[in-house]
Amino acid sequence: MVMHGATHPVIRTPDQRIRVFVSSTLRELADERAAVKSAIERLRLAPVMFELGARPHPPRELYRSYLSQSDVFIGIYGSSYGWVAPDEEVSGLEDEYNLAPRAMPKLIYVKASDQRDERLAGLIARIQADDTAAYLHFVTASDLEDQVAGDLAMLLAERFDESRRADDSEPTDAGASLVGKVPVPYTTTIGRDADVEAVRTLLSRGTDRVVSLIGPGGIGKSRLAIETALACEDLFPDGVFFVLLEGVLEPGLLLPTIAYYLGIRDNGEAALDERISHALEGRRTLVVLDNFEQIVDAAPALVRLYSVAPTTTFLVTSRIVLRIRGERVYEVPALTTPVGHAPASLDPTTRTAAVALFVDRAQAIDPAFEVTADNARDLADICRALEGLPLAIELAAAKVRILDAAGIAQRLEQSLPLLTAAVRDLPERHRTMRATIDWSVSLLPEHERDLLEDLGVFATRFTLDAVEALGAGRSWDGQALDALAGLVDGSLVKQHEMGGRRVFSLLAIVREYALGRLKARGDADRVRLAHADYYRALVQRVAPDLGGPGQAEAVVRLGLELPNLRAAVRHLVYTDRLDEAGDFAWCLLIYWWISGFFAEVRLWMLELLEKQHEQPITPHTRAVAWFFALWGEMWQRPSEQVVAGLGECVRLFTESGDQDAAAMALAARATARVQLSDPDADKAEGELRDAVVRLRELGNGWAEAITEVSLGRLAWVRGATGDALAHFDRASAVAEAGGDLHTTSVAGNLRSRLNFQLGHIELAEEEFLQTLLVSVRLHYDEGVAYGLEGVCAVAAAHGEAWRAAALAVAAGEIRRRIGIFDVEAFTVHTPYLEILRGRDPQSVAAGEAAGAELTLVEAVQLALPESDFASVADALHGW
Known part of the structure; x- marks a missing residue:
């Protein structure tokens, strides 16, 4: 039911x-x-x-x-x-x-x-x-x-249950989240005003659920999507979200990726399409899905989403049409080039868009570059030869560092026909783009060409340290910094700052090209393994901090590396290092839990289990894979088979000598029992108590605290409020002693609500404020919502009608935004608020109206004393 x-x-x-x-x-x-x-x-x-x-x-x-x-x-x-x-x-x-x-x-x-x-x-x-x-x-x-x-x-x-976990979003220099926000272009967008207006018109009509920007790689689909999204913010008052699908190769990862960019964490407890549809329900939003061609088989999922969230529109970029109902296709045109054999215009106001783009990018390298009578014909020839493809023009413009316009035109005339002839199986503009990359790469020194190909194994972005780790035995070993600089100069690699670090990235089409060359050379598996080894070592260094004082920093660090963590697991499974893939996934259990990535880990583990017939795995790896595979089933489709499966995990972990994992699997089995239609609460409680004892003896404070929380929830459901408080107290004590902020927040929120319901108002108020502060520091949206509701309850109990109402609505907006539809049955703030509504309806109504307009930062400021707010003001920056 x-x-x-x-x-x-x-x-x-x-x-x-x-x-x-x-x-x-x-x-x-x-x-x-x-x-x-x-x-x-x-x-x-x-x-x-x-x-x-x-x-x-x-x-x-x-x-x-x-x-x-x-x-x-x-x-x-x-x-x-x-x-x-x-x-x-x-x-x-x-x-x-x-x-x-x-x-x-x-x-x-x-x-x-x-x-x-x-x-x-x-x-x-x-x-x-x-x-x-x-x-x-x-x-x-x-x-x-x-x-x-x-x-x-x-x-x-x-x-x-409150086990949705903290946001692992990617901080900027100031620590603010970039996840889901429309990226700001690093360079000027040229020649797209008419296209932006045309796509905006399509979106404004509201009759097309999916608008697809279709065209070959390098034609500027992503840039057009960005500019359109920025130009349409007024049409979508409830938000514009940018979902980057680059590096998402499995159709089953579409919904987890959309959820991630919407701020919804997947803890396995509800189907993601339900959470997403709830978060989007009744909201006029635009969701941009960039680089969809890699997972076009997942397109029917969009139909399900827009069917339940009809006020949401999807703007898709893809090389191929999705062919789903509700789709409106917009063919992205190339930039205009000089007609016939005409030269480029010397007048900037009459220049074609392609020439204007070349000049703009060339001037970034040589500020004195300009269209002259001497180079006008060459510039026109370059832009016509490159068919107005923006990326191809940018790659050519980067060569003004070493060639003049005549030299670029001459080499293109010599190389492009030969290169396009070699890839006749591609459509015309695809051939031109591929040939332009080939030409641009051919001008590089050998060690830079080799490095570019090796960079194809990275996902989305990478650091210099990660690149250097791949260098052993490669032609560019010891020259990574200089070689990277050369690729940046050639516009083949981009660089920018993220989280206070210099990071690098490849455009999707360049990454595709590089990986293709690496595979053709027969080196792909070797470099993939080096990539996986680097990130395995990184995880082994960072993961121990996830359960202790370095938790918040570890989550942020892993969040910055998330695309490559995903790629590392994929590389390990793909190259049949299945036991290492299992260890990698298990090592990050706390991270997957806190950040909510169970759906995608489950996908990889199921793939691992399918390969065990060809490549034997250890019992421990089998237990890990089944644990992740059964986690979502435990919540969404509970059954005796799921309980039995987790029992098998307990057995396999025990036989493998991993008593720590066995105790955690035992706690999971107990939780699964509670979900059954005919739950055996006594047996579940016994197993949870057994798990707590084992975990305490093993020194696993994180798992001990989480299991105490589960015992507290079960006791509360059964009406044993005294026992529930005792379990929450122990959970808080263990978590605080270990520096585990996340479990401190979860246990504190539960304990404070129960104390409030029992009439301990002043104690509850102190706890609500403390857990709200912890949740803010963790960037934990759900914890912030619970904290705001708690402060609302106290304000309502004190008769503060306007403030209580404003906080209630602000918390509700957070809940809706992140898709929490399984609202806590034992909510504490609404009873007193309803009483105030009867006594002072005008103040409550005014507060509710004000609350609907509050930002998250303003709501937190309204909830906290001035000194407490000052202590977390920096952490709130960018929310």
Whole structure:
């Protein structure tokens, strides 16, 4: 049973139990009502049923009141529509459903029946179309009792879980995130004004869900997409996101990559398309997908996304058409060149775009360069020979460092026909672009040519240290810096600053060219292995910090290297170093957890398992691969098979002598038990306690603290709030002692909410503020949302209507942006806010209006005392 939508504001009962409202016809379904009551009480929840002290046909205001104080709605429907009271248009059965708040979780159970009242059939049909309700058919009361107990346990467990992890976004020099933001071009864009306006017109109509910019490599699709995105920010008030698909080679990685750039972390607990669609729902957004041709088989996923998020538009760059419904194709033209045999214009205002681009790039090298009567014809010939392809023109312009215009034109005239003839299997402009790169590379010294080819194994960007690590035995060994400088001078390699470091990158088409040459030379596997070895060593140095005081810095460092970490795993699997791939993935478990990359790791591990028949793997590697493969299944499709599979991981890890991994797999198996429709909470608790003892003895503080958090959640679900607090206290103590900020934030948020619900307002306030500060330092969006809600609760309890309302809405905006739709069942801020809404509706309304306009930084500033805000102001820069 899948539950969509947000949960209802929780109003606590005196004994702090969750209230479950039960709606049904009293006489027809008496046995079923008794079964549901039993299921609710099995979970120590409070049933709200009219036969428990109310009249058979209660007045509307009474059950409206009961509904307003309930947390979950259960509807049981059989054959009868129920009695319609005088002066009413619907029965109490339908009225109860209508009055249930939209945000309240609704679990609907329909009894098998040959005859059903027509109006009840209509009500059920409406429920089936309601995305805030989940429904299931049943036959007997006994079946119903087990189903309700399982569904309620799963619902509450989902609402308690907070294991989405911190943002590993890529900081700029100031530490701000660049993920998802439209990149700012390093050079002037020339000759694209008309194209930008044409694509903007397509996007503004709102009739095309996908606009595809199609053309060969080097024609300027990415640059046009960037300029269009920047020019369309006013059309998409809810955001423009730029998703770089370069280096994403598996179609299964499309959704994880989109989620990453939207700020959604994949912890495996919900399907990514659900999280993404929830984050985009109702928002007028533009999502740019750059370099889609590598994963064109994933195009149908876009149809699913825009179907559930119809106000979102996708702008795609690709060498080939996607061929999906809703796609509008825009063929990206080449830049205009001088017509016929005409020379380039001496007047800048009448120059063609191709000549203007050549001059602009040439002047970056030689500021005195200009169009003259002597070179005008040569410049025109160059631009015509290169067919107006922007990248080809830039590569040619880079040669003014060593050649004049006549020399460039002469060499192009000699080389291009021969080079294009060698690649006749490509379309015309593809041949020209490939030939231009060939020509440009041919002018390089041999060691620079060799280096360029070796750089093809890197993903997206790389550092000088990484390049030098690949140099052993290569022709350019010991000359990496000078050779890189030569490639930069030739416009084949780009350089820029990121995170305070100098990094280098190749354009996608140049990387493709380089890797192709490397493969043709027979050296690809050798260089891939050197690449993987470098990043394995890097991971071995950085990973130990993930569970301790260096956690935040380690996450940032690994985030900067993420594309190459992905490439390293891919290289290890591709070259059949399967055991090393398993060790690499397991070494980064905490990073995948915190940053939310389980979907893509699962993809690689499944590929690894498929290859084990050709290349034997150790039991430890098999356990690692199955652990990652089962993680998402545990949350999204729990079953006894998943529990058994994790049990097999425990066995394999134990036999391999890795007691630490075995204890973590045991904790995962216990968590899987809780997700089952008929959970064995006692057995799960026993396994979690066993895992905690083992992890403590082994000195794995990170896993011990996380497992204590799981014990606390389970105790809270079972109503044992004292035990829950004790577990959260131990989790916090272990995490703080080890310098584990992330688990400190997770445990602190849970403990502070529970303390607030228990009436410990002042203690909870202190904890809310501390965990909010930790979350800001971690760049942890979800933790910030929880912290804002906590401060909101305290403000509401103190009667600060405007401030509480503003914080509530600001937190809600963060939740929506990052796709958290499995909202915590035990939310703490809304009950008091609802009370204030009744007392001071004007202040609450004004606060809500203001909250909708707050940036994340402004919301944090509103929540924190001035001195605390000053301490995290730098960390907030760029959010």
